[in-house]
Amino acid sequence: MSQHLPVLQVVVPLLAAPLAALVRRPRLSWLVAFLAALWAFGVAVALLHHVLSVGPISYHIGDWAPPWGIEYRVDQVNAFVLLIVSGIAAVVLPYARASVEWEIENERIPLFYTALILCMTGLLGISVTGDVFNVFVFLEISSLSAYALIAMGQDRRALTAAYQYLIMGSVGATFIVIGIGLMYVMTGTLNMADLAQRLPAMEANRTIPVAFAFLTVGISLKLALFPLHLWLPNAYAYAPSTVTSFIASTATKVAVYMLLRFVFTVFGAAFSFDVMNIDRILTPLALAAIVFMSLSAIYQPNVKRLLAYSSVAQIGYMVLGISLASVFGVAAGILHLFNHALIKGALFMAMGCVMYRVGSVRIEAMAGLGRTMPFTMAAFVIGGLSLIGVPLTVGFISKLYLVRAALEQGMWPVAVLVLVGSLLAVIYVWKVVEVAYFRQPIGDGSIREAPLSLLLPTWVLVLANIWFGVDAKLTAGVAIRAAQTLLGVGS
Amino acid sequence: MKEVLGLYNYWIVIGLMMIGFYTMISRGNLVKKLVGLSIFQTSVMILYISMGKILGGTAPIIIEGRENVVYTNPIPSVLILTAIVVGVATLAVGLALVVRIKEAYGTIEEDEIHEQDDVM
């Protein structure tokens, strides 16, 4: 059974998605989706355990040996990403039941869960596969369901946000297909490991740099690298709470994983950084994202939008780590990928609780919530502290690694800018905290604490923020081993 | 001259790609943007299929009794079949969104939609 784990990771959710549509009953389809997420999480844990103790797993679909057949390949890097995606799904789904029943009409709920599970399937598929065209197929599965999910938001601006995401996302995906096609025409293979072997001989050919450029730009669109982030703020701000919590903590992370895969595994660090000098583009853009997007976040009147801008800034931290191309830098990027999923998951879920009780997430609507919804706001505060990077939270760990990696290469201005980003985060988190704790509650006092089914999952993520902040041995250990695998240095 | 005529399939691809991309950027009408996106995606399909084609090549089905047949590489075609399905799905989702935007805003012109949102 254990040899089939890579494919079961994807196939069981793929089967659960139509089942959720077939049962037609909101509660039942929720149960199907929840069980699928739990299954995916269980498989991901087993895979990570297997990879850490035994080594990478290769699975040949249809028993066709690679490079002819499609290969699913799990190593330290994607086992970690699988764990993040399925873990967040397993936490978000218990949260979804009450939140979705409140936000979405009853007859659409089964289809909502179908799309959510398909989105998860796509993200898991991107992470697990070792075939570049398969990446595109799963990317589109996750993206198309994400467009539909975002469009289900109550605000009509959710529609335009989904439309904008669709246009930009499709352009990104098409760029990726062009890149894959150019690689295929040069090498005649689609398997990542095979490509990695054949590409170095072709480096002198002009087609390969073009393929590299198309792939990098396409993936950057998907991961919302500044200035290609325009689709993200509205999409996160107007999507249903469940969708924002899930997509914000997984979709861009998987795109970052794609960047890691293509830059380090397929093209190789030597080509990407020494020949193409990708760091000369990524480092300034990442720093610009950190500073400008944090500044933009400060001026947002809508807290979900504020957090969305902050997400773009945080993606800057991940890309910054990757662009340093050292073991510590890449490890910091991977670590922040995990930690930021926990942080933003917790924050957006807290905002979902506010949405559930107050019906708005504008800053002025949150006046006095520190008193009326103490547990929700406490979750927000801890998530915010983690976002800033206060010691004993996960945010601190990733900033620590990032600053260390920057100083290791003598890039102290970079380290300073990372800290400036943290200071800006203090400002935008404080803006919300001030309104929530130091203003009188508005309204007739009918606002109560969010129900337990929303609070519990939120607090699970909040506690995970603290747990992995205090004891970073597991996450940092895996991240360093993953970085060593990617850079091909002794593990 | 060889670069122009000998590689004519790539010139067609680049031309279509730019037409599609420019339409997407320059038009404010949401349906026209989707048309641009479709043209853009179609150009990539032509890129794939033309690179798999071998002059005189036929469909890769083995016929008994016929030797020395040149076959066209089927893999790009198979890949693009997937991309076509994806393109159809994208177009359907996009048009569905446009229909609902029309119902919510009463217009499908981008600038008019932004005007309405700014008032709110």
Added chain:
Amino acid sequence: MDDRVILRVGSKILIPFILLFALYVQFHGDFGPGGGFQAGVIFAAAFILYALVFGLGAAKAVLPPIVVHTCAAVGVMIYAGTGVVTLLLGGKFLDYNVLAHNAAHGQEWGIFSVETGVLVTVFGVMVAIFYAFAGRRRAEP
């Protein structure tokens, strides 16, 4: 409607042949050009033609939306289910060789089963898209 006798009679003659051709494309798919995707689209085209000529109401009476949506979901399950069956029979995912007594038959059955899944899903999705767009009222009079 009455003045479109040619259309109505013509489409009534055509529709059975369109359905038959879809099945030909489907069953011919494992040893010639064809396959589930094309067959599904052709099969759906027959019903869409019916809806265009006789009206959406008549089409929905013949093929209720619930059936269409079920088709779209069931097809995916047939596809993925084939893979699960091969897993349970001891092969890799979608390894058709284990489906029958010898590899050649196994491949044939496996491909056919997968293509059937594709046919059912594509048919369901195509008709569902048509119903969704055609059933929409205009926002403004």
